Amino acid sequence: MKKKQSYILTVIVFVCYLSTQAQSTPEAFLSRLPTIPTVACAADTSVVNRFTDKIYKVKSDLKEFIDRIHADAQADMKKNKNKIVSNAIGQSGLSENDVQELQKSDGNEEQGREAAEKVISEQYGVSMQDLDKLGDMSEEEQEKWAQNYATHQKLKENRNHQGTTKKQEKSARLFELFKEQKTISEQITHEMEKVSQLFKNVAEQDIIETYKLNEKLSPLENQLCSGICTDAEIARSNAAEKQIYGLKVKFCEKMSPLQTNAIEQYLTSLKTLLPIYRQLADVQNKISELQQIGDIVPRDLSCFAAIDEYANTLLVAYKYWIGKFEQ
Numbered sequence: 001m002k003k004k005q006s007y008i009l010t011v012i013v014f015v016c017y018l019s020t021q022a023q024s025t026p027e028a029f030l031s032r033l034p035t036i037p038t039v040a041c042a043a044d045t046s047v048v049n050r051f052t053d054k055i056y057k058v059k060s061d062l063k064e065f066i067d068r069i070h071a072d073a074q075a076d077m078k079k080n081k082n083k084i085v086s087n088a089i090g091q092s093g094l095s096e097n098d099v100q101e102l103q104k105s106d107g108n109e110e111q112g113r114e115a116a117e118k119v120i121s122e123q124y125g126v127s128m129q130d131l132d133k134l135g136d137m138s139e140e141e142q143e144k145w146a147q148n149y150a151t152h153q154k155l156k157e158n159r160n161h162q163g164t165t166k167k168q169e170k171s172a173r174l175f176e177l178f179k180e181q182k183t184i185s186e187q188i189t190h191e192m193e194k195v196s197q198l199f200k201n202v203a204e205q206d207i208i209e210t211y212k213l214n215e216k217l218s219p220l221e222n223q224l225c226s227g228i229c230t231d232a233e234i235a236r237s238n239a240a241e242k243q244i245y246g247l248k249v250k251f252c253e254k255m256s257p258l259q260t261n262a263i264e265q266y267l268t269s270l271k272t273l274l275p276i277y278r279q280l281a282d283v284q285n286k287i288s289e290l291q292q293i294g295d296i297v298p299r300d301l302s303c304f305a306a307i308d309e310y311a312n313t314l315l316v317a318y319k320y321w322i323g324k325f326e327q
Contacts, residue, residue: 026303041252198262277302
């Protein structure tokens with residue numbers, strides 16, 4: 001019986017884990033955003049408030065999630081920096097102890113010389129003493145020493161041939177990755193430029209339609225009555241208000257479909273870009289790993305940022321909404 005209960009508990013925990021993971025994906029956050037509305041220009045305020053409240057809730061949860069990602073990245077930063085320093089030390093031929101001693105020496109000449117000698121000896125196969133002696137050697141002795149040194153270097157080159165090949169392969173791989181990074185970045189830029197142009201077109205149409213609207217509104221606004229008015233003036237004012245409202249509703253009905261259509265096309269582009277953002281993150285992380293510098297970027301970080309930007313745009317779906325007529 002206990003074994004069965006333990007098994008059920010394990011299944012429940014596993015299902016809860018999968019549920020939590022599923023809710024934390026960019027696609028999950030995107031699915032929680034409200035659908036792009038067909039704007040009813042005279043809709044009640046409560047309709048618009050419900051719409052915007054849903055978006056702000058998702059944005060709040062998204063910000064909290066992104067902040068956790070950044071916090072985790074910062075926690076790893078020190079470890080990554082230490083790794084980078086260790087790689088640099090390894091390539092220099094110095095051990096960490098050597099570096100610590102060199103730092104403690106505060107410019108002490110003897111310790112600095114010891115560190116330099118270690119690097120020269122390991123990198124070039126020649127001691128500082130040999131270099132000092134060279135100045136006192138005769139030409140014949142110098143020639144003999146040079147021949148011995150050349151033989152030593154040849155043997156070292158043969159031993160390091162495999163390492164050199166690996167370095168060349170690494171350089172070639174980096175070159176291909178940088179090319180791939182450029183191609184993916186250009187693809188993202190091209191898609192976002194298309195989106196930007198959509199909203200630029202809406203803005204240009206807005207200028208034209210607003211000008212037309214204002215021409216019609218101007219004479220009507222002159223008929224509006226404020227303060228002490230006669231019955232005839234009040235009647236004229238009420239009629240003008242209804243006409244003004246009607247014109248604004250027509251303006252909304254003309255502009256809102258353009259706005260929501262642009263948002264719909266933006267959403268289509270965003271869905272297309274999510275896997276491309278991941279590809280870019282993968283490439284950038286491979287470059288960081290090969291170069292042994294820089295932090296590994298969470299794969300979905302750009303996706304979350306892109307969804308947050310889309311949510312900002314979705315907030316203006318009701319930009320031209322008028323609401324109910326109030327007199």
